[in-house]
Amino acid sequence: MWELIKDLWDFARSHKRYWLLPLLLVLLLLGALLVIGPGSALAPFVYTLF
Amino acid sequence: MNILGLSAFYHDSAAALIRDGEIIACAQEERFTRRKNDPAFPRHATRYCLQQAGIGLDAVDYVVFYDKPLLKFDRILQTHLALAPRTLPAFVRSMPVWLKEKLFQKRLIRERLAELGGPLPPLLFAAHHAAHAASAFYPSPYPEAAVLCLDGVGEWATTSAWHGHGHRLTPLWQQDFPHSLGLLYSAFTAYCGFRVNSGEYKLMGLAPYGEPRHVQRILDELIDLKDDGSFRLDLNYFDFAGTRRMTTERFHRLFGGPPREPEGELQQHHMDIAASIQAVTEEIVHRLATTLHRETGLDHLCLAGGVALNCVANGKLRTQGPYRDIWIQPAAGDAGGALGAALLAWHHHLDRPRHPSQPDAMQGALLGPEYDTDTIETTLRQAGARYRRLDPDALDHTVAEALDQGRVVGWFQGRAEFGPRALGNRSILGDPRPPEMQSRINLKIKFRESFRPFAPAVLAEHQAEWFEMERPSPYMLFVSPLKAQHLRPLPQQARGLDKLRHPRSPVAAVTHVDGSARLQSVHPQTHPRFHRLIQAFHRRSGCPMVVNTSFNIRGEPIVLTPRDALRCFARTDMDLLAIGDFLVDKRDQPPELAQRLDAPPPPPEPEHPPLPEATPKRLRQFALSTAAAVVLLFGLLIPWLTAHPIPLWLIAAAGAWALWGLLLPTSLTPLYHGWLRFGLLMGRITTPVILTVVYCLLVTPLGWLRRALGHDPMERRRDPQAASYRRPSPPLSGMDKPF
Numbered sequence: 001m002w003e004l005i006k007d008l009w010d011f012a013r014s015h016k017r018y019w020l021l022p023l024l025l026v027l028l029l030l031g032a033l034l035v036i037g038p039g040s041a042l043a044p045f046v047y048t049l050f
Numbered sequence: 051m052n053i054l055g056l057s058a059f060y061h062d063s064a065a066a067l068i069r070d071g072e073i074i075a076c077a078q079e080e081r082f083t084r085r086k087n088d089p090a091f092p093r094h095a096t097r098y099c100l101q102q103a104g105i106g107l108d109a110v111d112y113v114v115f116y117d118k119p120l121l122k123f124d125r126i127l128q129t130h131l132a133l134a135p136r137t138l139p140a141f142v143r144s145m146p147v148w149l150k151e152k153l154f155q156k157r158l159i160r161e162r163l164a165e166l167g168g169p170l171p172p173l174l175f176a177a178h179h180a181a182h183a184a185s186a187f188y189p190s191p192y193p194e195a196a197v198l199c200l201d202g203v204g205e206w207a208t209t210s211a212w213h214g215h216g217h218r219l220t221p222l223w224q225q226d227f228p229h230s231l232g233l234l235y236s237a238f239t240a241y242c243g244f245r246v247n248s249g250e251y252k253l254m255g256l257a258p259y260g261e262p263r264h265v266q267r268i269l270d271e272l273i274d275l276k277d278d279g280s281f282r283l284d285l286n287y288f289d290f291a292g293t294r295r296m297t298t299e300r301f302h303r304l305f306g307g308p309p310r311e312p313e314g315e316l317q318q319h320h321m322d323i324a325a326s327i328q329a330v331t332e333e334i335v336h337r338l339a340t341t342l343h344r345e346t347g348l349d350h351l352c353l354a355g356g357v358a359l360n361c362v363a364n365g366k367l368r369t370q371g372p373y374r375d376i377w378i379q380p381a382a383g384d385a386g387g388a389l390g391a392a393l394l395a396w397h398h399h400l401d402r403p404r405h406p407s408q409p410d411a412m413q414g415a416l417l418g419p420e421y422d423t424d425t426i427e428t429t430l431r432q433a434g435a436r437y438r439r440l441d442p443d444a445l446d447h448t449v450a451e452a453l454d455q456g457r458v459v460g461w462f463q464g465r466a467e468f469g470p471r472a473l474g475n476r477s478i479l480g481d482p483r484p485p486e487m488q489s490r491i492n493l494k495i496k497f498r499e500s501f502r503p504f505a506p507a508v509l510a511e512h513q514a515e516w517f518e519m520e521r522p523s524p525y526m527l528f529v530s531p532l533k534a535q536h537l538r539p540l541p542q543q544a545r546g547l548d549k550l551r552h553p554r555s556p557v558a559a560v561t562h563v564d565g566s567a568r569l570q571s572v573h574p575q576t577h578p579r580f581h582r583l584i585q586a587f588h589r590r591s592g593c594p595m596v597v598n599t600s601f602n603i604r605g606e607p608i609v610l611t612p613r614d615a616l617r618c619f620a621r622t623d624m625d626l627l628a629i630g631d632f633l634v635d636k637r638d639q640p641p642e643l644a645q646r647l648d649a650p651p652p653p654p655e656p657e658h659p660p661l662p663e664a665t666p667k668r669l670r671q672f673a674l675s676t677a678a679a680v681v682l683l684f685g686l687l688i689p690w691l692t693a694h695p696i697p698l699w700l701i702a703a704a705g706a707w708a709l710w711g712l713l714l715p716t717s718l719t720p721l722y723h724g725w726l727r728f729g730l731l732m733g734r735i736t737t738p739v740i741l742t743v744v745y746c747l748l749v750t751p752l753g754w755l756r757r758a759l760g761h762d763p764m765e766r767r768r769d770p771q772a773a774s775y776r777r778p779s780p781p782l783s784g785m786d787k788p789f
Contacts, residue, residue, distance in 0.1 A: 004153060011120045011789040019756075020127065023748055030740060031149030034733070041672040041722070043729030045679045047736040 001032070051400075052109055054099065054171070055392030056092060056159070057116040057181075057384050059152060061247055063092040064385035064468075066417075067099035067110075068392045071402055073189065075102035076417040076468040078385045081610040087248060088607075091162040092388075098419050100166070107168030114174040114395045116181040116387035119155045120789035121205035123148060125227055128763040131753035134745070141749065142741045156788060174399060174785040176391035178204020179355075180219070182379075185390030186354035187214035188397060188404060189411040190377040196348040198339060201355030201383075202232035202247075209280075210779060211342045214352065217397040217404035221779030222345070228764055229283050229775065231334055232357050233290050234273070238327040240296040242320045243310030247356075254362055255502045257328035258564035259546050260321030264305065268330050271304055274768045279337030280775035282768050316501070318546045332363045340372055349374040354390070358382040358527070359470065361568050365529035369519065380415040380525035381469035389468075399785045414576040415525060416475055418466030421612050426630040429612040433647055435620075436638040439631050442579070449628050450586035453481045453596060457625035458495055460601055462615045463579055467608070471526045472600035473570060474507055474580035476608050476615070478624065480559065480597035481587075482506055487559035487597060489550070494623035498604040501547055504597045505568040506560035509584050512594035513571050516557075524577075526570040526598075532557075537565045559597050570598055613647070620644040661726050666715040672722050673711020677704040 005028065012021055033046060040046075052074075055066040063079040075098065080086055082094030100106060126144070130137045151158060160170050176184070182199040197212035197219070208230035211222040236246045239253045272288075275281040287304065289295040302308050310320055339351060351373040358364065359382050368376050379386045396402050430437045440448060449459050459479045467473050478495060480487050482504075492500045505526050506516075514520040519530030531537075536555045540563065544552055549563040560567050574581045588594045601609045603622060609615045612629055619627040619634065620643045627634040662668060681704045689696050711718055765775075783789075 003156060007120060007156075007788055010787065011124070015124070015789065017124065019752075020124070023127065023752060026744055026748060027145070027149060030145075030744065031153060033740075034146055034150050034737060040729065041675050041725060042679055044725065044732050045676075045683060047729070047732040 001028075004028075051111045051396075052103060052105060053392045053395050054096065054110050054113045055116065055176075055181075055388040055390070055395075056096070056113060057388040057391070058091045058159075059089055059155070060117075060384060061087045061089050062383055062385045063089055063095070064381070064388040065092040065095035065099045066389035066392050066468075067103050068389075068396060069103060071393070071396045071404065073389065073411060073413065073417060075099040076381070076385075076389050077419065077466070078381075078468070078607070080607040081418065081466065084607060084614070086605060086607050091158070093162060093165070096163075097166060102419070107163060107166050107171070110171045112174055112395050112399075113159070113163065113171050114176055114391040114785065115155065115159060115788075116176055116384070116391040117178040118175050118205050118783075118787075118789050119152060120787075121177070123153060124789075125203075125206050129228075130745075130749055131756055132762060132764045134750040134753035138742065138745050141745050142738045145741055146737055172786075174391075174395050175788045176387075176394045176785055177207075177783065178387065179207040179210040179224070180221070180394055180398075180782055181387040181390035182354040182382075183210065183212045183214070183219055183221075183352075183390070184394035184397070185379045185381070185386040186352035186358075186377070187212070187219060188217075188393040189379065189389075190214075190350075190352045191406050191408050191410050192350040192352065192377065193406050194348060195350040195352050195377070196342045196346045196373075197352045197354075198342055199355040200231050200335070200338075200353070200357035202236060203227045203230050207779075208232060209338065211338070213346055213348070217402065219394070219398060219782065221782055222342075223776045224779045225280050225776055226765070228285060228288070228290065229281060231281075231331065232355065233288070233296075234283060235327060235331055235357065235360075237288055237290060237296040237301075238323060241301070241305070241309045242324060243312050243314055243316075245312070246296065250356070251359070252499065252502065253324045254328060254360055255562075256316070256321055256324040257362070258325070258562050258566070259501060259549055260318065260323070260325035262325040262329040263322050264326035265329050267304065268326060272301075273330075274770070274775075275334065275337070276772070276774050277337065278341040278774045278776065279334055279339075281334065282765065282775055284768070285764065285766055316499075316547065321546055328360075328362060331357070331360060332366050335360070335363045336367055336370065339367055343372045351376045352378070354379040354382045354386060356383045361527050362529045362566070364527055365519065365566070368521070368528055369530070375521060377410060378525065378527045379469075380412060380467075380471065380473075380527065382527075383470065385469065395785060398782060409522065409524070409573070409576065412468075412525075415468050415471075415473060416465040416577075417468040419610065420465040421630070423630050426612045426632060429616060430629070430632060430634065433613070433616055433643065434640060435616060435634050435643060436640070437632045437634045440633055442582075442631065445628055445631065445633060446583045446586045448633060449479075449583060449626065450590050452626050453479060453587050454591045456481055456484055456487070458491060458623070460615060460619045460624050460627040460629070461580075461583070462601065462609070462612065462627070462629040466610055469525070471570075472598065472608055473524070473526065474572065474577055474598060476601040476610070477507075478597075478599045478601050479507075480504075480599075481591070481593070482557035482560040482595055482597045483591075483593060485553040485558040490623075491559070491597065491599060496599065496603055497622075501550060503562040503568065504560050504599050505570055506557060506595040507570045507572050507580065507584060507598035508595035509581065509588060510571040510573045512588070513569070516595070517567065517569055519569060522571045522573065523569040524571055524573060526568055528569055529562075529566045530569050531566050532561055537561075540565075557593065557595060560595065617644075617647040620647050661723055664716075664719040664722050669715035669718045669722055670711050672725070673708050673715070673718060676725070677708035677711075680704045680707075
């Protein structure tokens with residue numbers, strides 16, 4: 001995950017996409033939920049929070 | 051130094067291995083998995099490449115992926131921002147795959163490679179069009195050439211022009227998504243009822259049955275085409291930028307009706323549309339190539355990208371100029387990107403020199419697996435097939451005799467082809483002279499549409515006697531008219547599919563209704579065995595060519611293994627199978643051969659990952675984590691928020707539950723699996739809801755704001771005064787980043 005965050009940051013810097021960062025951040029959090037969710041015993045609790 | 055190139059995760063996955071710049075092996079994953087255009091990680095193809103090179107992963111110095119995933123994600127997000135709110139369904143559908151897998155491609159590739167064993171080599175990334183350009187230029191015979199890449203879309207570029215010189219590739223200019231010639235052609239493919247990404251050949255084959263009566267309509271309404279070949283699509287007619295559909299209601303109104311159903315009746319209307327978009331495509335390709343020639347002054351052109359498989363356009367470009375000659379990557383689609391990525395790493399990233407070879411460096415595109423005599427015989431014996439073993443000369447003689455008698459032969463020899471064409475190692479062959487041969491092979495052997503033409507594989511030394519194109523066409527990538535003296539006139543009243551009933555030449559099965567043929571010239575230097583076979587047929591029949599079509603049936607990949615070949619042979623009306631040194635005659639076979647070889651269809655991709663195995667450790671974790679979550683959520687958080695007392699009974703129950711799990715973990719197995727399934731179900735319900743909220747609260751307002759500030763990454767505005775829509779390409783980026 002950290003490697004991806006670093007790559008996304010480098011990408012935003014090199015391509016002047018700073019304005020895209022808030023959206024990327026939200027999508028990353030959502031991605032973490034989607035990755036951690038399935039197969040985890042905590043998934044029903046996490047989804048309940050939403 | 052060994053470099054492994056990979057293309058994967060979209061369509062037509064492949065692997066390619068080069069050693070010190072020389073191509074060792076290339077293969078498409080679909081041939082192994084038997085799933086047409088398989089997008090999965092090319093595990094089997096990679097394993098084969100390593101095996102062919104005689105190395106393990108530990109001897110690979112670099113792995114190169116054929117595309118830059120973060121740039122592609124950038125394009126997808128910007129498309130949603132530009133078109134919000136109408137891309138909501140596409141956003142909800144596509145984002146989970148991106149957020150779960152495609153964004154983590156580095157990790158995904160490493161995990162898949164780790165399954166093959168050995169330490170992981172450094173991972174590099176080639177931009178999609180750079181990989182195409184490299185696949186076109188580096189294996190070509192030219193020291194210097196102009197390079198043109200045309201496809202649907204990679205990251206952003208849909209068309210790109212390059213200057214190749216020595217081992218350098220310099221990007222010149224490009225046109226970006228959504229203004230794509232590949233997607234324009236695919237939109238018409240879908241409208242005519244064929245599948246996008248595989249039905250484009252059918253549309254091209256259908257075109258000569260129609261009249262190009264819609265050309266002006268396309269140019270007036272759908273695209274603004276400039277003199278230099280650059281263009282803008284009118285997105286009011288196309289839906290591919292944001293949704294899964296290719297065309298809009300407005301498009302359907304313009305062409306007088308809804309899209310044809312996939313197996314619906316082919317009407318003259320569809321043929322006219324096919325002819326029209328084919329004519330427009332040829333015009334665009336010609337203008338782009340002419341612009342590139344004018345600006346570079348180079349006499350040679352290299353082509354790659356899916357549009358470069360349009361052999362009708364290629365043939366006309368070669369004949370009409372302005373280039374002295376053209377070389378096209380035989381795996382011009384995404385599979386070839388694997389090879390291009392590896393070559394780009396060698397020549398561009400590592401700065402290694404290039405030594406062009408004649409006729410090219412592709413070794414006849416015969417770069418796939420080969421099976422030895424023992425393996426073939428074992429397959430035949432185990433299947434209970436009756437066969438004869440012959441020496442190569444006797445086999446050629448017998449097959450030539452059978453072809454001359456009108457029999458259809460499966461021809462399986464040597465290394466498998468890389469790319470979409472069977473070039474004489476995994477081919478079905480026939481005599482091109484009988485007029486009924488085309489419909490017989492189409493309907494009884496390939497089980498495909500009767501209108502589709504076949505290609506001639508012709509002895510190179512006799513090509514000029516029959517075809518207008520005299521230059522080599524070893525990869526079946528150019529269409530050429532037959533020489534006028536061989537052509538018979540088409541009755542003026544013949545229309546549509548009725549034209550099929552009028553043989554256009556003495557080699558009717560390989561002559562399309564417009565008097566052209568998709569030519570494969572067979573050279574003794576690059577393809578000696580196939581050349582000898584056609585020579586034997588020529589000696590018997592006086593005809594220097596055979597029908598050559600891919601060894602498969604409709605909807606299946608070309609056969610790879612002896613078993614694939616035997617199964618295809620047994621299930622169809624093929625008469626003879628020449629496989630290695632063995633000859634299998636359909637008349638000698640036991641009736642149950644086909645059943646014996648019937649294989650179950652490849653398993654469908656699981657919709658969801660399998661549930662994790664219920665080990666005692668996992669079950670204990672399950673009990674402890676659910677107990678902790680219940681205590682935190684319902685025992686502490688909710689009472690605190692609602693100002694209720696802490697429910698001690700709940701905490702006690704959670705404690706008992708945790709204790710149960712610690713002492714008797716395996717007894718929780720059914721509960722554990724049921725709970726995980728419940729979690730998956732909740733995820734399926736909740737994920738679209740969360741994505742919809744994100745789209746409505748973040749994507750749409752951000753998109754509106756960007757548009758209000760004048761940003762339009764889709765570049766929808768037409769400018770009648772502009773001379774061109776091209777833009778200069780950025781310099782070739784480094785390969786160590788996924789962007």
